[in-house]
Amino acid sequence: MEPSPRRLSDDEKRDWLRLIRSEHLGPVTFHNILRYYGSAAKAIEALPGMARRAGAKRSVKLAPLAAIDSELKSLRKAGARLLAWGEPGYPLHLMQLDDAPPLLGCMGEVPAAEPPGIAIVGARNASAIGQRFTRDIAAELCRQGFAVISGLARGIDRAAHEGALAAGGQTMAFIGTGIDIAFPPENAKLQAEIAERGLLLAEMPPGTPALAQNFPRRNRLISGASVGVLVVEAALKSGSLITARMAGEQGREVMAVPGSPLDPRCHGSNDLIRQGATLVERVDDILAVIAPQIAVRRPPPPVAMPPAEPGDGDLDRMHAEIARLLSPSPVLVDDLIRLSGLPAAAVHMVLTEQELAGRLLRHPGGKVSSA
Numbered sequence: 001m002e003p004s005p006r007r008l009s010d011d012e013k014r015d016w017l018r019l020i021r022s023e024h025l026g027p028v029t030f031h032n033i034l035r036y037y038g039s040a041a042k043a044i045e046a047l048p049g050m051a052r053r054a055g056a057k058r059s060v061k062l063a064p065l066a067a068i069d070s071e072l073k074s075l076r077k078a079g080a081r082l083l084a085w086g087e088p089g090y091p092l093h094l095m096q097l098d099d100a101p102p103l104l105g106c107m108g109e110v111p112a113a114e115p116p117g118i119a120i121v122g123a124r125n126a127s128a129i130g131q132r133f134t135r136d137i138a139a140e141l142c143r144q145g146f147a148v149i150s151g152l153a154r155g156i157d158r159a160a161h162e163g164a165l166a167a168g169g170q171t172m173a174f175i176g177t178g179i180d181i182a183f184p185p186e187n188a189k190l191q192a193e194i195a196e197r198g199l200l201l202a203e204m205p206p207g208t209p210a211l212a213q214n215f216p217r218r219n220r221l222i223s224g225a226s227v228g229v230l231v232v233e234a235a236l237k238s239g240s241l242i243t244a245r246m247a248g249e250q251g252r253e254v255m256a257v258p259g260s261p262l263d264p265r266c267h268g269s270n271d272l273i274r275q276g277a278t279l280v281e282r283v284d285d286i287l288a289v290i291a292p293q294i295a296v297r298r299p300p301p302p303v304a305m306p307p308a309e310p311g312d313g314d315l316d317r318m319h320a321e322i323a324r325l326l327s328p329s330p331v332l333v334d335d336l337i338r339l340s341g342l343p344a345a346a347v348h349m350v351l352t353e354q355e356l357a358g359r360l361l362r363h364p365g366g367k368v369s370s371a
Helices: 012-018 027-037 040-053 063-080 128-143 156-166 187-199 214-224 239-249 264-274 283-293 315-325 335-339 342-354
Strands: 080-084 103-108 119-121 147-150 170-175 199-202 228-232 253-256 360-364 366-370
Touching: 012 027, 012 040, 012 103, 012 253, 012 264, 012 366, 027 283, 027 360, 040 214, 040 342, 063 103, 103 119, 103 187, 103 335, 103 360, 119 128, 119 156, 119 214, 119 239, 128 147, 128 156, 128 228, 128 283, 156 170, 170 214, 170 239, 187 199, 228 239, 228 264, 228 283, 239 253, 239 264, 253 264, 253 283, 335 342, 335 366, 342 360
Parallel strands: 119 147, 119 228, 147 170, 170 199, 228 253
Antiparallel strands: 080 103, 103 199, 360 366
């Protein structure tokens, strides 16, 4: 039996927001300590002790309450709201990721029954024919009962959203700025239309400008919320290829539209096909590979687990063993569990405490490294 999701109270969302905005605390650690402590309020109380067990010489810097209240005020001023992991309307496939954002700034209407989503990404300086193809295939996907997901960038992203809206379908835009920032500026009207007729989502706080380092983080949401990613016109080493790589790591289908070998904008997408991505010329090509991926179950909410206390299971020894195995090169958490011989729950607790102490970095694909 699937759990019945519930909406968090305003006080709970405030606690969640304070927790995720605190020092050294990313989505994976957030979800881990929420499972341990059962509530964000209890986790906030426990943070100083967790960091000290990993050797931190000072307490974790909690997000100031004044900053949290200011962020909530900015959301209300923008006409946005917070959508929490596990709440009705949180994208189902995105919820399955270990690093799913605990909270998303949200504008728009959440559909009563979420259609499966296909992400469409590609070149910002897309050709006219590439944009025409994208609009047509996005519209047809909507007519087939899919939602179209993209990142509201120039070129292919814009064409994907426009095609979905023109067909009266559902479109979801993940932006790399604060939800109150329109970027690029020429997409401001389209962004407003998506906020009214589709769903506009942002992981970054309101007021966050367009910063290059935030867009790869945003790309994992585009792929993670989908059942498959279609790449249309992507140069080698482009951001669209980052999204495709993330899709593969997340277990999503990777598809690409073939293009002219004389056009540098198609070299990356052609290379994806060479590496095994599904070649797409029409909607039927997408339907053939996506059909088995459509069924999805809502994952259960975090389950409270008793935290490990300083003396339990010799935590000092556990920290020393994990620190010995870590290096600046990313390693799979599963490998740490296997090589250390420690219980999985203990390894996850040690890694969480080391991240809170600023001694651990998390990487895509379930990997970690020493900071």
